[in-house]
Amino acid sequence: MMKTTLTRRACAAAAAAAMSIATPALAESHGDGPMMDSIHFLIPGGAGGGWDGTARGTGEALTESGLVGTASYENMSGGGGGVAIRYMIDNSESQHGTIMVNSTPIVIRSLTGVFPQSFRDLTLIAGTIGDYAAFVVNTDSDIESMDDLLEAFRADPNGTAIGGGSVPGGMDHLVAAMVMESAGADPLDVNYVPYDAGGAAMAGLLSGEIQALSTGFSEAVDLANADEVRILGVTSPERVAAYEDAPTMMEQGLDVEFVNWRGFFGAPTLSDAEAQAYRDTLAAMYETEAWEEVRARNGWVNIHNSGDDFRAFLEEQEEAIGTLMRTLGFL
Amino acid sequence: MLEGLMIGLSTAFSVTNLLMVIGGCLIGTFVGMLPGLGPMSIIAIMIPVAITIGDPSAALILLAGVYYGAIFGGSTSSILINAPGVAGTVASSFDGYPMARAGKAGKALTIAAVSSFVGGTIGVMLLMIFAPMLSSVALLFHSAEYFALMVVGLSAIAAFAGTGNVAKAVMMTLLGLIMATVGEGALYNLPRFTMGMMDLQSGFGFITLAMALFALPEAMYLVLNPARSETGSEGGKQGEVKDLRITRAEARSMAPVLGRQSVQGFFIGVLPGAGATIASFLGYAVERNIASQEEQAEFGKGSVKGLAAPETANNAACTGSFVPLLTLGIPGSGTTAILLGALIALNVSPGPRLMVDEPQIFWAVIISMYIGNLVLLVLNLPLIPYIAKILSVPRSFLIPFILFFTMMGAYIGQNNATELLILVGFGLIATILRFADYPLAPLLIGFILGAMMEDNFSRAMQLYDGFGFILERPMTLGLLVFAALLVLVPSYRARRARLRADGVADD
Numbered sequence: 001m002m003k004t005t006l007t008r009r010a011c012a013a014a015a016a017a018a019m020s021i022a023t024p025a026l027a028e029s030h031g032d033g034p035m036m037d038s039i040h041f042l043i044p045g046g047a048g049g050g051w052d053g054t055a056r057g058t059g060e061a062l063t064e065s066g067l068v069g070t071a072s073y074e075n076m077s078g079g080g081g082g083v084a085i086r087y088m089i090d091n092s093e094s095q096h097g098t099i100m101v102n103s104t105p106i107v108i109r110s111l112t113g114v115f116p117q118s119f120r121d122l123t124l125i126a127g128t129i130g131d132y133a134a135f136v137v138n139t140d141s142d143i144e145s146m147d148d149l150l151e152a153f154r155a156d157p158n159g160t161a162i163g164g165g166s167v168p169g170g171m172d173h174l175v176a177a178m179v180m181e182s183a184g185a186d187p188l189d190v191n192y193v194p195y196d197a198g199g200a201a202m203a204g205l206l207s208g209e210i211q212a213l214s215t216g217f218s219e220a221v222d223l224a225n226a227d228e229v230r231i232l233g234v235t236s237p238e239r240v241a242a243y244e245d246a247p248t249m250m251e252q253g254l255d256v257e258f259v260n261w262r263g264f265f266g267a268p269t270l271s272d273a274e275a276q277a278y279r280d281t282l283a284a285m286y287e288t289e290a291w292e293e294v295r296a297r298n299g300w301v302n303i304h305n306s307g308d309d310f311r312a313f314l315e316e317q318e319e320a321i322g323t324l325m326r327t328l329g330f331l
Numbered sequence: 332m333l334e335g336l337m338i339g340l341s342t343a344f345s346v347t348n349l350l351m352v353i354g355g356c357l358i359g360t361f362v363g364m365l366p367g368l369g370p371m372s373i374i375a376i377m378i379p380v381a382i383t384i385g386d387p388s389a390a391l392i393l394l395a396g397v398y399y400g401a402i403f404g405g406s407t408s409s410i411l412i413n414a415p416g417v418a419g420t421v422a423s424s425f426d427g428y429p430m431a432r433a434g435k436a437g438k439a440l441t442i443a444a445v446s447s448f449v450g451g452t453i454g455v456m457l458l459m460i461f462a463p464m465l466s467s468v469a470l471l472f473h474s475a476e477y478f479a480l481m482v483v484g485l486s487a488i489a490a491f492a493g494t495g496n497v498a499k500a501v502m503m504t505l506l507g508l509i510m511a512t513v514g515e516g517a518l519y520n521l522p523r524f525t526m527g528m529m530d531l532q533s534g535f536g537f538i539t540l541a542m543a544l545f546a547l548p549e550a551m552y553l554v555l556n557p558a559r560s561e562t563g564s565e566g567g568k569q570g571e572v573k574d575l576r577i578t579r580a581e582a583r584s585m586a587p588v589l590g591r592q593s594v595q596g597f598f599i600g601v602l603p604g605a606g607a608t609i610a611s612f613l614g615y616a617v618e619r620n621i622a623s624q625e626e627q628a629e630f631g632k633g634s635v636k637g638l639a640a641p642e643t644a645n646n647a648a649c650t651g652s653f654v655p656l657l658t659l660g661i662p663g664s665g666t667t668a669i670l671l672g673a674l675i676a677l678n679v680s681p682g683p684r685l686m687v688d689e690p691q692i693f694w695a696v697i698i699s700m701y702i703g704n705l706v707l708l709v710l711n712l713p714l715i716p717y718i719a720k721i722l723s724v725p726r727s728f729l730i731p732f733i734l735f736f737t738m739m740g741a742y743i744g745q746n747n748a749t750e751l752l753i754l755v756g757f758g759l760i761a762t763i764l765r766f767a768d769y770p771l772a773p774l775l776i777g778f779i780l781g782a783m784m785e786d787n788f789s790r791a792m793q794l795y796d797g798f799g800f801i802l803e804r805p806m807t808l809g810l811l812v813f814a815a816l817l818v819l820v821p822s823y824r825a826r827r828a829r830l831r832a833d834g835v836a837d838d
Contacts, residue, residue: 076746079532080515083747086529114515114522115529161794167519193793194518196786199662199671203603206659207470209794222675226660226682297676 035281037069042100044084046077054262055101057294058128058285065288067281081106082115088267089121095267096274099125103262104171107318111325112169123270124310125278127263129295130303132217132236133175134246135162136229138205146233146252149212150183157189163210165198169330172201172214174321175235175258177328179214182254187328205229216260218242218299235259242299261303261317263310279306335686336459339694342388343702351384351393352699356706359400364718366408366416366542366740370401371666378673387677388692392699394670395653399451399700402607402649403707406443406642411436411721412733414546416740418537418779419607419645422615424545425490425772426630426637433633436719437575442635443642444711445577446589450643451704453593454600454650459697463686466658469601474790475800477604479810481784484609485777486817487616490630490637491770500773503764507777510535511785518789530749537779539750540757542737544775547758548765550733553726555766575715577635584626585639588618596644600651603663604787607645607652608779614644620817624825631772650700657681657693 041055059071076084110118153160164172177187195201205213221243223229231246235258249256305313381390409415410427430439492500514534515522525531592614599610618640619630630637655661660681662668741754791800
């Protein structure tokens with residue numbers, strides 16, 4: 001059975017990014033020519049997913065802007081991304097021209113041991129974009145704020161089911177637990193209801209099967225714009241320009257910050273110079289119009305962490321998620 | 332509505348949009364014929380083209396054309412070589428392939444084309460009239476009802492549990508359900524039964540299993556059982572034009588099936604958690620179990636009704652899936668999720684306001700679907716004699732060709748060579764089972780429905796803290812009772828008829 005975990009936004013990303021197939025990689029000369037001749041993107045999931053969209057969108061911006069001569073893509077799904085990671089490590093010597101896209105689940109899945117490797121076994125290139133998490137309810141729900149939700153939760157934790165598009169212990173569940181923990185509630189009391197995709201979870205919310213939904217912010221914005229859901233809180237440090245009406249968790253007294261990052265990794269035997277070349281190219285990408293167009297079309301937020309900053313960011317996230325998962329009994 | 336209709340008509344009949352419909356249908360139906368490339372991959376490939384067009388109506392008309400074109404063409408490989416490339420056409424092979432083996436490939440393809448046309452067209456009519464009201468129907472079902480719906484779908488296996496075969500069919504179904512549990516389920520965060528193999532982490536791939544269970548054993552059967560081949564695909568009966576015709580009697584028996592399954596399939600398609608696959612199994616199960624006894628015995632052996640039912644239902648469902656997509660912005664399947672992504676990239680926000688804010692998009696798509704269905708029929712009917720001729724290719728060429736396509740189908744989705752090992756491994760086991768006369772269809776039905784059944788079942792259990800949902804939700808109970816009746820009533824009737832024949836039950 002093909003399992004698709006497609007979210008609204010992920011699809012938008014894939015859809016838009018797939019454009020790069022049609023637009024041939026005509027590298028206009030950029031000063032002294034492209035910074036790199038070619039990049040091969042390894043995508044650990046199937047066509048149409050979030051990883052796919054990120055890789056193809058990045059490749060599109062890099063080639064359109066002339067920073068890179070040509071970009072090619074390879075989808076290798078399986079093992080929740082583990083098959084592609086194993087491939088990068090086993091074939092390291094022949095993969096110096098390849099970078100692999102990944103995101104927050106690489107941290108979660110190596111903590112739970114879904115795959116034996118971790119981000120430490122690869123060469124860290126950079127985190128490039130991110131999406132905040134959000135809590136949403138039905139527009140006609142009488143829950144108006146995080147306070148209302150917490151009140152309902154304290155009164156009847158089991159009857160206040162919170163859904164999400166990931167497995168228990170996955171990202172949407174962890175965010176829900178983080179929020180409840182910061183409100184002083186026991187995160188173990190959260191009645192988390194998992195769905196196998198963002199779309200199914202959204203249908204669950206609208207049909208009244210669950211009372212609230214933990215989901216990606218950009219996905220929530222699309223439905224909020226259509227007046228179908230109300231965003232109770234977003235896990236960003238400040239309100240996000242894309243939807244100013246959504247209050248942050250912080251301003252409602254909940255000390256929660258969370259970002260689902262996406263970024264790139266190189267083969268373990270990559271030399272420092274080679275890794276730096278990838279980092280410099282990606283850093284230069286942020287200045288280009290081509291990137292701004294791709295980014296805006298997909299509703300991505302620039303969150304750039306390169307090299308050592310990326311390592312520090314990942315270690316911090318691993319620590320926070322690890323602690324929470326131990327509390328929840330997943331580790 | 333009338334005003335919207337007029338806008339839709341004028342938009343849909345512009346030269347560009349007509350070309351989009353025809354182009355989309357052409358591409359969809361031809362690529363759809365290849366196993367391994369389902370509508371999802373074709374649409375993903377077509378999206379860059381659609382976005383370059385820029386006009387949202389034209390783009391959506393093109394993509395919708397590709398979508399139902401692919402569903403239309405998808406049954407071809409199921410019927411001709413028993414190789415269903417997408418889950419929605421598995422049920423079409425149950426009776427379509429036996430018909431083709433009996434030298435009636437042309438007729439089978441014609442039935443499939445006509446059923447698809449009727450299902451699609453009635454589906455569009457329902458979509459046009461009821462779409463605004465249907466958004467609430469789409470949200471009617473909770474996990475508990477979806478679980479019950481899958482149970483109804485599972486009753487399709489009764490068709491393979493003929494005399495003396497009940498135990499075998501049940502065993503195969505259970506095996507399928509067990510195989511569906513392999514991998515990291517959607518609801519658990521631990522991998523199950525993967526034996527530490529990372530390649531099994533995401534479970535078995537649908538296409539790999541479909542090829543291993545259906546296409547491969549059939550090809551092997553043709554090689555290993557030469558006696559059968561004389562009456563089989565080389566019988567020389569194919570390709571004759573008279574084969575194409577549907578007789579008057581057949582048309583009469585098909586008509587009510589087409590009507591019922593268009594409506595039933597459409598409504599199942601409207602539910603975001605169901606879709607074309609469930610619709611086709613349900614259509615097959617319902618039609619088989621309400622058919623008369625003589626007709627029932629035909630199911631699984633080349634029944635006209637058995638082919639018409641799933642073909643009508645999956646096309647109607649595919650149209651129905653546009654209801655949650657356009658009126659709620661909720662994708663019911665991977666394919667509609669990609670369509671949604673394309674819409675958002677084109678700055679169209681599907682949702683309750685789409686019909687108000689941008690009626691021309693909504694209506695143009697609906698009108699284009701009428702045109703598209705007609706285009707598909709006109710396009711496909713004249714080609715059928717030529718497509719059916721594929722089977723008169725000498726076996727020494729045909730069988731390697733089938734093997735090549737099964738391998739390609741299994742590899743292409745994941746780029747993982749391990750899929751080929753799984754394909755060959757299960758292909759060998761399936762071949763042995765085939766020779767031992769175990770029906771393989773229940774295995775695949777169990778596998779396809781198993782994962783969804785388990786997901787919805789455990790969600791319902793969690794929300795109701797136990798089995799309470801069966802009694803507390805009348806619709807769930809109703810569906811479960813319906814499933815039980817579907818299986819029990821025909822067997823009760825058969826038993827009574829047998830007893831009466833023996834002169835025992837003279838009451």
